[in-house]
Amino acid sequence: MNAEQTASEDKIVTTVCNSHCGGICDFKVHVRDGKIIRIEAVPEEDGRPGMCLRGHAYRQRVYSPDRLLHPLKRTGPRGSGEFARISWDEALETVAGEMQRIKAAYGNASMLHFCSMCDPHVLHHVLAFHSLLCGFGGYTAPWGYISCEGNAFAEGVTFGKSSRIGYTPHKPDEYQEARLIVMWGWNPATTEMGSGVSLSLARAREKGARIVAVDPRYTDSAAAFASQWIPIRPGTDAAAMLAMAYVIIDENLQDRHFIDEHTHGFDKFKEYVLGREDGVAKTPRWAEPITGVQAETLADLAREYAREKPALLGSSFGPGRSAYGEQYHRMAAALETITGNLRLDRYAPKPKDFRFLPPFPFQPNPVEKEAPLRWNAIPSRGPSVNSSARVNVSSFANAILEGKAGGYPADYKFLWLSNTNYLNQLGNINKAVKAFKKLEFILVTEQFMTATAKFADIVLPVCTFLERCDLMPPLNVFSSKRRNFTVLSKAIEPLGESRSQLAICQALAVKLGISGYPDQSDEELVRQMVAMVSANEKLKTEGTPKKEPAASTKPQLRTPSGKIELSSGIAEKMNHPDIPAVPKYIETWESLNDPLAAAYPLQLISPHFKRRAHSQFDNLPWLRELQPQAVSINSRDAEARGITEEDMVRVFNDRGEVRIPARVTERIMPGVVALPQGAWYTPDENGIDHGGSANVLTRSITSPGGALPSHTALVQVERV
């Protein structure tokens, strides 16, 4: 569509990468003779590029010798990776036949469909599948953001709405004004590469802001930006924050005016913090043995955070991916609130984002129609996500294995995973393997033979986003460039016999006899959407104008009181000890006080890795040579185990074992080991994983508010 010719006759195609990393970067794709020869960033006005190492390596992804280019059917046992090439027609006939058989035998609720956030644009994403499956009578969808359900819950009960679609709620100017920035479990140098956050941090530091990192690891962000590192024990962030709240309240450093004006329930919160509710004052001395942070350090940080205005608390989603991770996010919100550091304009009404465009207007899922709300529903997540017919992502292996007998809404027989390496990315892989083996039919639509795809009965090859057209909706993320719709142009034709997600849904709609499913090409549908947007919203979708809508800054809180709730009416109504009305520290399962710690004395965390976006990009040679997959272990823990750098070690617990080289480092707290998430599970005949997939060791369980507790797992490490 908007292609330009360069002097050398190369075609340059503009499109938008959205690889589920928080970046959402514009690509200039150089094409010669129908082949991509390089990919260039599109610099913003201030010269900031919006591309990371993965974006620069995308050409290797497109032309990887591992790309799936033909439909496959399984010929060996599930997980063996033995497949034979078949025709599209045979593949679609098989899938449609199985779908009809299973629907007739067990009903639509027995059919699970999960879609990842890989390349989430408008046409080739969840709505295409949702629309198809609703036309088929419905399906069981998951609920729970893997990344940030803890935050969604906390914001839902505290503010009645969520401010975060992107990773940081702060705007660029907030960094420039800040005198103190606390990076709490937050490593934007690795996790927010395309967003410009790191540049903002660098500039803030140069303007004199003091930056403190609170993290079990001395991350690259800590190395680049922080002047102080406070190592903290995983899962204890809420305790450290409570101790900070204690100092603030005890020393009368709170912002009385802000509290009076904007909050509800401060007195109840204060009763808990001071120990009048349960007899335990949440002092820094109380928190020290829990968190591993010296009391004085916590007290000093509390005073600094309360006094230095403005102070910015960068509370990352990472610590929230723990047991009771909701409480950490609630405490972060409470600290921002009682010090008056909270920017209320974060909760002002936002310009609507127009994701429900034709050809996929909103459509309710028939399976959810009659279902009541789940017990821990929060209004901000909406009726569909709150439906008790859904399965929380972190429990999906349990749901398949246990079904109705285990209290889940249905018995599950069919699983369709779209660009979704869920076997790899959710808790307890060995349990998930059992669950996958129990299913009657598994369909995987994918670009590569992932750990998950190996379990499929039929694998359908999906093209990359450079091989199709789509539209990127405006998004309210840190990056300022997505105020308007942006057209994604096709750079090259789909490789081999691969097809777009939409084309796959269209072909299945024909086989299943679903009427009314859009049958135009993606190019034609994009044209229609552009016309509709232009006509209705008068927004330009091609070209560069960036008009800031005149937005109201008056907050709109949807809590029962209409205020920030430090004692939550929504949580109180749930009447559950693990979802208290005020934010509390609740000790996690598998903490160091757990009897399990005798056998498994190390806390495992599975942080993000620069060369992957979750499990994507793990197979690209340009990236693999930059970061070897290894388990980071503090030199003291390594020495006690006779482990030296690059020794092969076994990381294990009752759930499984990973064999991987050790990285002996000072950059992690003693007692904690880190295995970067997303490496592809590669089991040997004994089920020992040699790929280094952290989820072999994590638990398949949901935190009470829906958080996925991937950073809550005890392990042992030994030299092989």
Add this chain to the structure above:
Amino acid sequence: MQLGLYIDQNRCMGCFACIVACKDWHDVPAGPASWIRLKIMEKGAYPDLLVAFLPTACWHCESPECVSVCPAEAIAKRDEDGIVTVDRDVCLGRDDCGACLEACPYDAPQFGAEENAKMQKCDLCVDRWAQAKKPVCVSSCPVQALDAGPMDELRAKYGDVREAEGFTCLAPLAPSVRFKPKENAASLDLRRIDVFPRSG
């Protein structure tokens, strides 16, 4: 005129974008050759740490050793911009010669995995200057830690600091690079240095 690089070591966060951008732009496959590499220096002991990053390429020395030792005259220094280039058709190869590799104290000459690989290295994106673009490492840096330009302009803009954590200026060569070195790095002992890509 001499073109060169500026590196703000307090901004570099070790994100590797420059390395992969360079490989994509110049079509360098994965393997031992990497025109730009990242040095990571870990100093101190838990919990008092400092980690410094340093992208390292060819510094296009004003008096390049590689040029003087090359028996085949495959390496040349361009008059117009001081960029040191290599003619791979003329290079004798690593196994048959390897003189430049021996001579360069900065490991700038790079060789692929193939037998008697011909030398390749950073050319400061000669082709991009011709299109009025800075080198791809500079334009790919998400924190603007890198800049490139005529040395007198870089000196005027950023000062004349010639050393950084992990970099020693060998004055007789006159490497064309200036720095803002990592702050507070002097007080801690160096514990380890890693260079990525590993095979590079």
